[in-house]
Amino acid sequence: MKRRDLTRRQFIAAASASSIAAVASASLTGYAGLTRTAGTLAVLGGEPVRNKNKPWPAWPYVDERIVDSVVKTTRSGIWCRIQSASGAVAAFEKEYAKLMGARFCVATGSGTQALHTCVEALGIGPGDEVITTPYTDPGTIQAILSARALPVLADLDPASYQLDPDDAERRITENTRAIMPVHMMGQPCHLERIMAIARKHNLAVIEDAAQAHLSEYQGKKLGTIAPLGCFSFQASKTIACGEGGAIVGDDEALMDKCYTVHNHGTSRRGRTEVIGPKYRMNEFQAAVLLPQLLGAQERFQRRNENAAYLTSRLKGCPGILPQKLYQGTASGSFYIYAMSYKKEQWNGADRSAFLKALEAEGLSLSPYIGHGLHREPWVENILRSKVYQKMFSPRRLRQYRDELNCPNCDRVCQEMAMVWASGPLLGTRSDMDDIADAILKVYENRDRLGSI
Numbered sequence: 325m326k327r328r329d330l331t332r333r334q335f336i337a338a339a340s341a342s343s344i345a346a347v348a349s350a351s352l353t354g355y356a357g358l359t360r361t362a363g364t365l366a367v368l369g370g371e372p373v374r375n376k377n378k379p380w381p382a383w384p385y386v387d388e389r390i391v392d393s394v395v396k397t398t399r400s401g402i403w404c405r406i407q408s409a410s411g412a413v414a415a416f417e418k419e420y421a422k423l424m425g426a427r428f429c430v431a432t433g434s435g436t437q438a439l440h441t442c443v444e445a446l447g448i449g450p451g452d453e454v455i456t457t458p459y460t461d462p463g464t465i466q467a468i469l470s471a472r473a474l475p476v477l478a479d480l481d482p483a484s485y486q487l488d489p490d491d492a493e494r495r496i497t498e499n500t501r502a503i504m505p506v507h508m509m510g511q512p513c514h515l516e517r518i519m520a521i522a523r524k525h526n527l528a529v530i531e532d533a534a535q536a537h538l539s540e541y542q543g544k545k546l547g548t549i550a551p552l553g554c555f556s557f558q559a560s561k562t563i564a565c566g567e568g569g570a571i572v573g574d575d576e577a578l579m580d581k582c583y584t585v586h587n588h589g590t591s592r593r594g595r596t597e598v599i600g601p602k603y604r605m606n607e608f609q610a611a612v613l614l615p616q617l618l619g620a621q622e623r624f625q626r627r628n629e630n631a632a633y634l635t636s637r638l639k640g641c642p643g644i645l646p647q648k649l650y651q652g653t654a655s656g657s658f659y660i661y662a663m664s665y666k667k668e669q670w671n672g673a674d675r676s677a678f679l680k681a682l683e684a685e686g687l688s689l690s691p692y693i694g695h696g697l698h699r700e701p702w703v704e705n706i707l708r709s710k711v712y713q714k715m716f717s718p719r720r721l722r723q724y725r726d727e728l729n730c731p732n733c734d735r736v737c738q739e740m741a742m743v744w745a746s747g748p749l750l751g752t753r754s755d756m757d758d759i760a761d762a763i764l765k766v767y768e769n770r771d772r773l774g775s776i
């Protein structure tokens with residue numbers, strides 16, 4: 325508790341020091357592009373910052389190479405990976421492992437499938453507990469629930485939106501087998517501390533890097549730091565094929581186990597050996613992904629440059645705090661460009677008024693996850709289920725319900741304002757200026773937000 329408070333205080337102190345410095349300089353020079361931020365809010369009849377019809381870069385990314393690749397797979401008749409050892413899926417696994425700097429890759433039908441495969445491959449099941457975050461995609465906890473293990477939800481660092489390592493450590497019990505940290509928004513969570521906690525308590529770690537393709541932390545790609553890392557290629561992600569996923573890792577025996585599990589429990593040797601769903605990626609998914617890898621690094625770079633510029637433009641605005649990044653963060657995928665809306669700096673105006681005013685300026689920000697997964701009905705449903713009542717003592721299930729509070733997550737859900745960045749952050753400098761100008765214009769008119 326003490327440690328977390330300290331970290332938060334330090335962060336708040338650092339954040340407000342930089343805001344004060346920036347406000348001081350803003351009052352001398354004005355925000356960059358002040359002329360465009362001046363004027364009546366569009367929601368009150370003024371000119372919008374950005375014309376509604378001006379498109380943002382589209383997502384998912386499509387080029388002729390992708391179209392040709394799908395046509396080629398269609399004509400080849402090789403539609404399933406087991407038809408050929410050198411098809412698109414096998415080629416994708418090889419290329420993706422290389423790109424990530426991992427020895428092995430197993431491609432799956434989705435990120436959720438990749439995560440569930442890892443849980444099964446580690447032998448985690450009924451009676452076991454896995455610690456993760458409530459601020460994530462439902463797939464993260466479904467991967468644990470599908471193995472009939474118990475997802476234990478720890479609270480967040482409210483400035484980074486990531487799993488708080490101290491709270492995760494506090495929630496370890498004698499049944500805990502693994503931690504599943506999530507790199508939210510494609511930015512690294514505090515993985516160094518999480519890995520240290522896992523070593524200390526002898527726990528497995530599965531990185532949920534579903535949003536974090538190509539992100540780098542302490543000299544390594546996210547997803548390759550723990551023994552197992554999972555990715556998603558669902559349509560919105562920064563490398564996408566509609567639905568798809570992958571596991572990467574360096575441990576040959578463990579990755580072989582993942583292959584067996586994902587291949588309806590049937591090993592490369594052709595024997596049906598363990599419990600395993602059928603989670604194979606099909607050749608069409610790989611056909612979309614393979615040519616996409618060619619420009620992925622360049623698009624990643626552009627998103628990082630644009631995000632850095634956007635952050636520099638928003639720095640003077642005390643009402644907006646961009647996502648806190650941990651030391652060791654070299655780059656992020658920018659699946660999402662996330663920031664906290666600090667209501668007290670906006671004359672108390674509700675976030676909904678801010679979002680409505682921004683929408684009229686031509687910028688659509690989303691509140692993203694409405695409430696943490698600790699507030700969804702699955703909790704009561706599993707507590708009432710016969711399976712969970714058989715696997716866990718009444719005392720443990722009571723304690724589970726009593727301790728299922730994550731106030732920092734609740735606060736993050738109330739303050740979040742984010743851009744789906746896969747496409748928009750591939751835009752030009754002038755697109756980034758539109759985003760910053762719209763936010764700063766609404767900020768300068770914050771005393772009018774009460775009347776909209």
Ligand SMILES: *Cc1c(COP(=O)(O)O)cnc(C)c1O
Binds near residue numbers: 461555557567
């Ligand atoms: C998208 C996502 C998943 C699930 O991946 P799917 O491919 O949609 O199954 C899991 N975790 C996180 C953090 C995600 O963003």
